[in-house]
Structures are given as C-alpha cells and as structure tokens.
Amino acid sequence: DAKTTQPNSMESNEEEPVHLPCNHSTISGTDYIHWYRQLPSQGPEYVIHGLTSNVNNRMASLAIAEDRKSSTLILHRATLRDAAVYYCILRRTSNTGKLIFGQGTTLQVKP
Amino acid sequence: NAGVTQTPKFQVLKTGQSMTLQCAQDMNHEYMSWYRQDPGMGLRLIHYSVGAGITDQGEVPNGYNVSRSTTEDFPLRLLSAAPSQTSVYFCASSLKTGLLSEQYFGPGTRLTVT
Numbered sequence: 001d002a003k004t005t006q007p008n009s010m011e012s013n014e015e016e017p018v019h020l021p022c023n024h025s026t027i028s029g030t031d032y033i034h035w036y037r038q039l040p041s042q043g044p045e046y047v048i049h050g051l052t053s054n055v056n057n058r059m060a061s062l063a064i065a066e067d068r069k070s071s072t073l074i075l076h077r078a079t080l081r082d083a084a085v086y087y088c089i090l091r092r093t094s095n096t097g098k099l100i101f102g103q104g105t106t107l108q109v110k111p
Numbered sequence: 112n113a114g115v116t117q118t119p120k121f122q123v124l125k126t127g128q129s130m131t132l133q134c135a136q137d138m139n140h141e142y143m144s145w146y147r148q149d150p151g152m153g154l155r156l157i158h159y160s161v162g163a164g165i166t167d168q169g170e171v172p173n174g175y176n177v178s179r180s181t182t183e184d185f186p187l188r189l190l191s192a193a194p195s196q197t198s199v200y201f202c203a204s205s206l207k208t209g210l211l212s213e214q215y216f217g218p219g220t221r222l223t224v225t
Contacts, residue, residue, distance in 0.1 A: 036214075043115075043201045043216030044154065087153060098144070098169065099203075099214060101153030 004088045009106045012078045020073040020105055022088030027068050032091045035062065035073050036099070037084040044087065044101075047073065083109045112137050115217035117202050123223045124192040132187040132220050134202030142205045142212065143185040144169070145177065147198040148219075154201060160185055192224045 005023040012018040024033070035047040048055055048062045050071070055062040061074040075082055085104040118133045136143065144159035146169075156169030160179040174196060176188040185204075189196060200220045205212035 041219075043203070043219050044214075045216065046213040098156055098159065099154070100170075101146075101155070103153055 006105045011108045018075040018078045025069045034089045036087045039084045078109045117217035134185045136204040140204035145187045146201045
C-alpha cells in the first residue's frame, strides 16, 4: 500500500478554518484517498473520501491536487469537538477492505 | 441500530490467561475486522473477515484467533495472553469490502496484561 505523510500536530482557533495536509507521492491511479478521525477515547470515524475531484460533505471538504500526490482535508469552521487525530489513508483496488493507518495529525482547537 | 458494540470495555488479565473479546454489529455488514492500537500509534490490523465462514490475517495476527460463524458476530480470542498484548482493541465493520465502503468502529476494549 502506498504511504502517506502527515504533520504530527496542528493547532487551530475555534471557528476558524483548518487545512490538514497529506502527502502521498507514490499514489497509484486506482488509490482512493480516505480520511478518518479519532476523537479522544473513541474509535475512529469516517470523514470523507475521494479519487480525483474535490469532495464536500456535511463534515468536511477534501481538496485533491491535480497530480494526486497530495490532498488537504478542510474543516470550514473548527469547533472544540473537532479536536482529534486525523488519519489520511490510501485504499487500493486490490485490498480487501483493509485500512492501513499511519500516525495521523493531532489537531488541537483553541477556544 | 446499536451499530458496532464491543464487550468488555476494560479487562485485566494475567500472563497466560485466555479470553475472548466480543464484537457484534446489527447493520448486516459483510466485512468485519479487528485492530489494535498501542499508545501514541495508529491502528494495526489483526484479523478480518469478508463474510460468515471466511477469515484472514492482517498485519499482526500472532497470538490471536478469530472465527465468523454468523454475519453479526466476530469474536477475537487471546489463547495465552502476554504483556505485549496490552493495548486498546477496536472492532470495525462495513457493508462491503469495496473501496467506497465507510467503516464503522466500535468504542474499543482496553486490555491490560500483567
């Protein structure tokens, strides 16, 4: 599975937008980009996924670079409840549903 | 729907003891899996199942057994617990194994082996 690289930690102020970057320079054409987050003392939860085009849902937006070697998860208005570890994961056609988690980015939101 | 449930929430074992971590889902999901998460690290896949009667190994299967006799349940067995198995264990499920299937995680079981 292709590797992703994320910053270890980021800080944001409440009610401001947050841009969480992910580098995946070895991504293949069939890899989907998935984001999950893990709130303190909870299991991970799905956030969003995409292939080539930018994607929006009720939780966040996903901006994918034209060459697909990087992507950015955008939280439009951070709240204290968004403080979590955010994981960027590549999922390949050939895998059988497995998620390969890296270290993720720990997001702190300051009031 | 209750979603993915796990029992117990906490467990302390002595080295060499055996136990079963329970996982159940009520969403009729085909795919179920077990992960472990050590402090400060991401999750690592232990075992997974793509349907009743079918299981396979993940990244770190040693010391663990699984079976899938029903769609709903996917228990994880520790045959002889070791301190290295101290971790938080998460069960997950998804409707299909496909790339677009969102995975749902349970709340976790925190296991300590002394």
